[in-house]
Structures are given as C-alpha cells and as structure tokens.
Amino acid sequence: MSRLSRDDIVAGAGRRFALYGYHGTSMRDLGDDLGILGSSIYAHIGGKQELLVAVVERGASFFETSAAHALDSATQPLEILRLLISGHIDVLIEHRSEARTYLTESFFLAEDERTKIIAARDAYEQVFADTIEAARDAGEARPDLDPRLAAIYVLSILNAIERWYDGHGRVSRENLIEDVSSFVRRGVCGEA
Secondary structure: OOOOOHHHHHHHHHHHHHHHOOOOOOHHHHHHHHOOOHHHHHHOOOOHHHHHHHHHHHHHHHHHHHHHHHHHHOOOHHHHHHHHHHHHHHHHHHOHHHHHHHHHHHHHOOHHHHHHHHHHHHHHHHHHHHHHHHHHHOOOOOOOOOHHHHHHHHHHHHHHHHHHOOOOOOOOHHHHHHHHHHHHHHHHHOOO
C-alpha cells in the first residue's frame, strides 16, 4: 500500500463528513475507510476539528474560485449571474463532499474558524447581491428588487440542489444549469 498524504486524509474526511456528518464520524471510521489505523491519521493531522477546518476551507475555496471566474469572464450583470449559477452548480456536482460539508457541517467549527468561514460565505453571497444590484441599476432587473434578499433566494435554490441532484435522473447537468438560470432570470427580471 502506498503512503497516504494529508490531502488523501482530508479528501477521505470530506467524503465521510458529507455522508455521516461531523459528529457521526470517528477517526476509527475514517481510518477504516482509508485502510489505516485511526491513530495513524494523527501523523498527518492534529485531530478531527482540524480535518473539518480543512474540508470546509476547501469547499469555500471552490465556491470563491467559481465566483472569481464568473466575474473575470463576463461584463454584463445577467451573464455574470448565469455564470455564478453555473459555477455554483459545478462546485456542487464536482466537489460534492466538500460542498456538502461546507454547507451543512461548518456550524461545528470552533468559534474562530466559524467566524472566518461565515465571513467568506458572506463575501460570496455579496458577489451575487452586487451582480443583481448591477442588473437592477442597469434596468435589466425589476426596479423593486432587494438585491440582498434576491441573492439569498438564489443561493437557497442553488444549495438545495446538493440534496437531490445526483446526475443520473432525467435532468442533465446542462439542462439543470439552463433551467435554474432561466427560473432565476424570470424572477430577477420579472419576465413571464
């Protein structure tokens, strides 16, 4: 057997946290998943909380990278919004374990780490709000729209996808992105 790296252990922890939650994961279970003794994990990591921090930070970075890509790839607010939606869905699908852990288990971080993650989450949400506000200010979105609330609505729709979409049903990834983008656009723009 080849030696496991810290990244291997963090990835394994992400899978286990996503399936069983932080409190439903023991180092022994993680060791069993990785084919090593649970105590051997401590050669790479300080403890379960450190693993949670690493997985949640990884999830946050995937979302941050997708937002940066959207902002770098387009200039029109509604196109940026579409790319934000597409990028968010891509993270949910391609990095399911990290995304699920970030969305559902970050509440179990120690206070300092939780504060950092909440700040990162708020900054990510603000990208959506700023984009929606830019669309409203450009006359492309409903004038009565509250950008902050609209961003929360959009992210709530997107985050729910993690719970039901598996890629094997009747909706392809491309159709999912198109359907959600169209749904959000109608709400933001007031289109029938």
